[in-house]
Ligand SMILES: Nc1nc2c(c(=O)[nH]1)N[C@H]1C(S)=C(S)[C@@H](COP(=O)(O)O)O[C@H]1N2
């Protein structure tokens with residue numbers, strides 16, 4: 001079985017640039033208060049070891065950027081999200097369309113199956129029920145397939161899983177637009193399951209009769225990725 005690894009080398013330069021930019025803002029963010037700190041936190045944490053001691057002391061846990069390909073570019077003017085499959089009305093949403101949908105917010109913990117977690121992640125986005133309202137799913141649609149703009153990564157959920165109260169398509173993290181390493185412009189969030197269900201750089205959703213095995217499931221992971229080992 002393959003195992004998850006941090007983003008490949010060709011993806012690193014971007015992540016590093018982002019880190020340097022945000023560290024500059026990050027130090028002063030301590031003066032702006034907790035909200036600003038949260039925004040910078042996800043980027044600061046992976047390098048806790050190189051931070052000066054007082055800042056390092058605040059670090060509890062951290063993100064690792066995962067990508068099985070190089071990290072896709074996001075152009076707000078050209079990006080679209082196609083929603084098709086078992087629906088009455090397929091649609092193609094622009095980034096502006098996506099942000100115009102009813103917005104939901106939540107603070108939830110994030111767990112990767114390889115053993116790292118991030119507590120209290122503030123997500124903003126749209127609930128799948130609100131996202132799918134426009135396409136009017138057919139009665140036969142019992143599952144949702146998610147596809148990444150990276151051309152390699154996909155996963156699926158049953159409709160019931162996608163409609164859980166804290167599942168969403170997130171386009172904000174920590175009160176700011178999702179950064180490119182974290183999946184800009186949008187990623188799947190389902191806190192009750194391990195992070196591999198959360199397809200980043202999402203650009204297509206297809207409604208299906210039944211779920212399929214996603215990228216990591218084809219490499220040995222469980223299709224039902226419940227963190228608390230629910231049936
Ligand atoms: N497109 C894509 N989405 C992905 C992955 C990936 O490699 N490619 N990795 C998944 C895994 S295993 C995890 S734990 C999370 C990690 O999110 P992060 O890179 O924002 O920390 O993204 C998930 N979504």
Ligand SMILES: [Mo]
Pocket residue numbers: 004066111112113114195196
């Ligand atoms: Mo993961």
